[in-house]
Amino acid sequence: MRTPVRAGDLDDAAFAEWVSGVEKPLAGPDQSQKPQWALWTDSTKPGHSGCKFGDTNTPGERHLRIGFKNPVAVGSVFTGGGGRLSVLKPEAVYPGRLDHDDDWLEAERLENGVVSHGEVQPKEVAVWVLPPGTRTRALRFSHLAEASDAAYAGHLEGAFITEERWSNAAAGARAGAEAHPRNAGLINNGRRDTFEEWDNISSDNREPAEEPEISAAHPQRLILTWPAPVRIEALNLLGAGFSSMEVQRYTGPQDGHPLNAGDADWQKVGSFTDLQNGYPVPLWPNPVHFAQPAVTRALRLVMTSPTSEAGHSHLKGRTRG
Secondary structure, three states, X not given: XXXXXXXXXXXXXXXXXXXOOEEEEOOOOOHHHOHHHXXXXXXXXXXXXXXXXXXXXXXXXXXXXXXXXXXXXXXXXXXXXXXXXXXXXXXXXXXXXXXXXXXXXXXXXXXXXXXXXXXEOXXXXXXXEOOOOOEEEEEEEEEEEOOOOOOOOEEEEEEEEEOOOOOOHXXXXXXXXOOOHHHHHHHOOOEOOHHHHHHHHOOOOOOOOOOOOOOOOOOEEEEEEEEEEEEEEEEEOOOOOEEEEEEEEEOOOOOOOHHHOOHHHEEEEEEEOOOOOOOXXXXXXXXXXXXXXXXXXXXXXXXXXXXXXXXXXXXXXXXXX
């Protein structure tokens, strides 16, 4: 997935936090003290732990700023955690006053089907959208810590900027699966479930030893169903748990249910390979763009190969494809 952010655009001098009325620089010599530890660029990926900000014993507002040496086109921002998002207005003096809301333009996201400016919580993933043509020199992430919170710091686990404007239609779909359908809701629950993503293969719920590995001859299928037809131009699979798939759209009768549909009721949209789980990076996008938009009540993802174990030693022998 392409991002308009170049590694050389990141401004270490503008990388800062604000809490209790004080702005503090965050950049340091360690890799984890750089803005690219939390933000994707065209040549770097984030670290495994993201960036905490405002880690004090005092509740209240805290902010994180990531600045750019040149304006960056921002249509959407995919985030893991991070709180609220706003971007520096073109007329504001760079790098922007973190405690002055007038310097910043709020991003929007869909939350339970409603446009929202609400915080993205830790382990939650979201798609923020900016007005068409937005260009900015800084991102601001904000977290309001309540006195009753167990910890007061904000935490940006990862972020990815796109010039395209995305919408999270998956949140309005009902997920289904052939194998272990009771866990299908993990597909589109809007959370980064870490090791809970593998709940369908827990130690007390293993597949029989003779179960064949996922392949084109032995695929597994996932289905997303909407109450009414939707227009889908692309999918972005965050941390995909498989390596290749065929996407199909439902073409069956409107009074039928896609979960009960036969193969004749599905039409191929496209085949896609090189999908990655990205472990241990918290936010790993896998965009797939359709040759033509699909207007349909349901999409079926036919998984044809298991995820790769090459990315990290923790995956060796544990993907159970």
